[in-house]
Amino acid sequence: MDMAKASIAKGMRDFTSFEVLRREYIISVIRNVFESFGYGPLETPSMENLETLTGKYGDEGDKLIFRVLKSGDFLKSVPENLERNASTWSSLISDKALRYDLTVPFARFLANNRNDIKLPFKRFQIQPVWRADRPQKGRFREFYQCDADVVGSNSLWQEVELMQMYARVFDALLLPVKIRISSRRILADMAEFCGVGDRFMAFCIILDKVDKVGVEEVVRQWVELGVPTEKAQQLIDIIALRGEPAVEALKALGATGNGLEEVSWVIEKFSKFNSDSVLEFDPSLARGLDYYTGCIFEVEALNSSFGSLGGGGRYADLTGIFGLKDVPGVGISFGLDRIFLALEEADLFPDSIQDAPDVLGVQLSEDSAETVFRVVSQLRENCVIAEFYPDAVKLKKQLDYAHQRGIRYVVIIGENELANNTLQLKDMKEGEQFEIDMEDFMENPINYLDLN
Structure with missing residues (x-):
C-alpha cells in the first residue's frame, strides 16, 4: 500500500491546544452574555436533508x-446516457448536506417541535x-458560528437587546x-426607485459585494440588471453616507416605507442604554441571504x-417553509474564527491563557517516583494544574x-529530600530554587506558587 500524503483538506485547519484554549476563551465570553440575556443552548445535527437547506440562501448560497x-452505490439512481449536468446529477446522487448556517436548521427545529415550545x-x-467557498484570509470552509435568535415577537426591543449583546461581548473582549x-425595507425602496423592484434579491446580492468588487463594478452590474446609469450613480453617492445624512438623502429620494423609522427607533433606544x-x-449594508425581511x-x-x-x-416567516406559519424572528451571529484572528492581530488575548501546567513533577530515580506522583496528585486536589x-x-x-512547555515550577525530590520529607521547588521563570517542607507544600501550595 502506498504511503498516504499527510495533508489537510483545503480550507480546513488543525488547532493546537493553545489555539483551542484561546477559542474556548472567546466562546466562554459569548456564552456568558447569551445566558445573561436569558437565552438557552440548542444543538442541531451537522448534516441535514438537502431539501431543508437548498433554496434558502439564494442561488449563490x-x-x-x-x-x-x-450511501452505497449512489450512481444507480443515474439513468444511462444522462447528460453530464451538475444540478441534475446532484439531486440524483445526493440527498443530504452539511449545514450551511445555524438559522435554517433552527427554523426546521422549531417546526419539528412546535407543540413543545413556548413563544x-x-x-x-x-x-x-x-x-x-474559496479559502482566503479570514475565510474558511469549516468555521464556527455563535448564534442567538428569538422567535415569536415582532417587537423592535428584540433588535435593541441583540445589539446590546453585540456591545457586551466585544466590550468584554476589549x-x-x-x-x-x-x-431590507430600505433596500426595497432603493430597488423600486431604480425600477428593479421585481429583481430585488439580485439587486441586494450585487450591493452586498460592494466591499469586495468596488463601486464601479456594482454600478456596472446594476446597469446590466436594468438600473438606469444615472439612478445607479445616485445610489452609489447615498450608500457612501452614514447616519443622519444617509437618512435625509433617502427621504429626498422618496423612501416611503417604515424601514427608516424602524432603524432610527432602534438606534435611539440602543443609544440610551449603550x-x-x-x-x-x-445604507450600503445588504446581507445576501434570502430570508431577511x-x-x-x-x-x-x-x-x-x-x-x-x-x-x-x-426574518418574517422563515419557519413557514417548513409548515409553521406566522412565526417572526430575529437573530445575530458571531464569527468565532474572524474574532480570533482580530484579537490575535491586536494582541488582545489575556496573558493568563496558557496550555502548560503550573507544575512539573520530575523523577530522579525509581525510588522517588511514587513520592513525586503523590505530590502531583495532591496538587491537583488543590486545583493546581500539575504534570x-x-x-x-x-x-x-x-x-x-x-522550559520548552513553558512550565514555571518544577518539583524535584532526591535522596536527601526523601530522607528529610522535603522537596526542591525550582522557579523556571526567576531561576530560583527553594527547599520546602513536603506536607506543607501539598496542603498550602498557593503559599509557594505565583499562579497569576
Whole structure:
C-alpha cells in the first residue's frame, strides 16, 4: 500500500491546544452574555436533508452547500446516457448536506417541535458550519458560528437587546467595533426607485459585494440588471453616507416605507442604554441571504483587516417553509474564527491563557517516583494544574522539557529530600530554587506558587 500524503483538506485547519484554549476563551465570553440575556443552548445535527437547506440562501448560497453522497452505490439512481449536468446529477446522487448556517436548521427545529415550545422562544447555538467557498484570509470552509435568535415577537426591543449583546461581548473582549444597521425595507425602496423592484434579491446580492468588487463594478452590474446609469450613480453617492445624512438623502429620494423609522427607533433606544458603543445606519449594508425581511446588522472591527465579525437580521416567516406559519424572528451571529484572528492581530488575548501546567513533577530515580506522583496528585486536589514526568531520565532533559512547555515550577525530590520529607521547588521563570517542607507544600501550595 502506498504511503498516504499527510495533508489537510483545503480550507480546513488543525488547532493546537493553545489555539483551542484561546477559542474556548472567546466562546466562554459569548456564552456568558447569551445566558445573561436569558437565552438557552440548542444543538442541531451537522448534516441535514438537502431539501431543508437548498433554496434558502439564494442561488449563490446554494452553490456553496457541501452535498453528501448517498450511501452505497449512489450512481444507480443515474439513468444511462444522462447528460453530464451538475444540478441534475446532484439531486440524483445526493440527498443530504452539511449545514450551511445555524438559522435554517433552527427554523426546521422549531417546526419539528412546535407543540413543545413556548413563544417568545430564545436560543443560542455554538457549532461549526461548512461552505464550499474559496479559502482566503479570514475565510474558511469549516468555521464556527455563535448564534442567538428569538422567535415569536415582532417587537423592535428584540433588535435593541441583540445589539446590546453585540456591545457586551466585544466590550468584554476589549475589541473596538462598530455595529452597522440597515433594513431590507430600505433596500426595497432603493430597488423600486431604480425600477428593479421585481429583481430585488439580485439587486441586494450585487450591493452586498460592494466591499469586495468596488463601486464601479456594482454600478456596472446594476446597469446590466436594468438600473438606469444615472439612478445607479445616485445610489452609489447615498450608500457612501452614514447616519443622519444617509437618512435625509433617502427621504429626498422618496423612501416611503417604515424601514427608516424602524432603524432610527432602534438606534435611539440602543443609544440610551449603550452610550459607549457605536450603532450606525449604513445604507450600503445588504446581507445576501434570502430570508431577511426587516432590520439587518453587521459588526466590523475598527483598525482591523478582517472586516465583518458577525451579522444577522429579522426574518418574517422563515419557519413557514417548513409548515409553521406566522412565526417572526430575529437573530445575530458571531464569527468565532474572524474574532480570533482580530484579537490575535491586536494582541488582545489575556496573558493568563496558557496550555502548560503550573507544575512539573520530575523523577530522579525509581525510588522517588511514587513520592513525586503523590505530590502531583495532591496538587491537583488543590486545583493546581500539575504534570508528572513519566520517565526517570536525566534531570537536564526534564528541565529542558519544562522550559520548552513553558512550565514555571518544577518539583524535584532526591535522596536527601526523601530522607528529610522535603522537596526542591525550582522557579523556571526567576531561576530560583527553594527547599520546602513536603506536607506543607501539598496542603498550602498557593503559599509557594505565583499562579497569576
